[in-house]
Amino acid sequence: MRIAATVVALALATLVGATAAIAGPPRCAVGSLRAWSAHSGGGGTIFQEYGFVNVGRQTCVMRGFSAVMMLDNSGRSMPTTVRRSDAPGYGPVQLVTLREGERAWFVASYADGTRYRLDRCPTSARLRLTPPADRHGVVLRGPHGRITPYGGTFHHLHCGIVTAGPLHLFSGASY
DSSP states (O other): OHHHHHHHHHHHHHHHHHHHHHHOSOBOOGGGEEEEEEEEEETTEEEEEEEEEEOSSSOEEEESBOEEEEEOTTSOBOOOEEEEOOSTTTOOOOEEEEOTTOEEEEEEEEEOOOSSOOOOOOOOSEEEEEOTTOSOOEEEOSGGGOOOOBOBOSSSBOTTEEEEOBOEEOOSOOO
């Protein structure tokens, strides 16, 4: 009987320990994040780094792709199509652990015009960046929140197409 109780106790302790090891830091919540951006690119395609700074006191984790939504002056959503890419230049999906003050970033790119038609696409007043597995986002204001993404084909202009890569830990070096 004692052996059975010992086996059960050891199994339970192992299970509890494994669950605690799997749990790790919590998912990064919007309330502890601030948005940031850095601009680069040209030659028909704009590449921008977007991301989040952990302004909370607790270490947190993120994994996957962020959502990007264009917003107008009133904060209403504008038509935005986000295409996810883990192709070279965007990087693979990985778990990102953010300590207080650390940054996660992702590359977003979009066509900055069309050379075939005089059609114009609307410009956002700001952007809402939503972390993976979250329903709420952080708003990016200022010049980096204003984008005018083009897309589509010669016959079918499609405004608002943005290609976004997965999140990575920011180390000061970009793509």
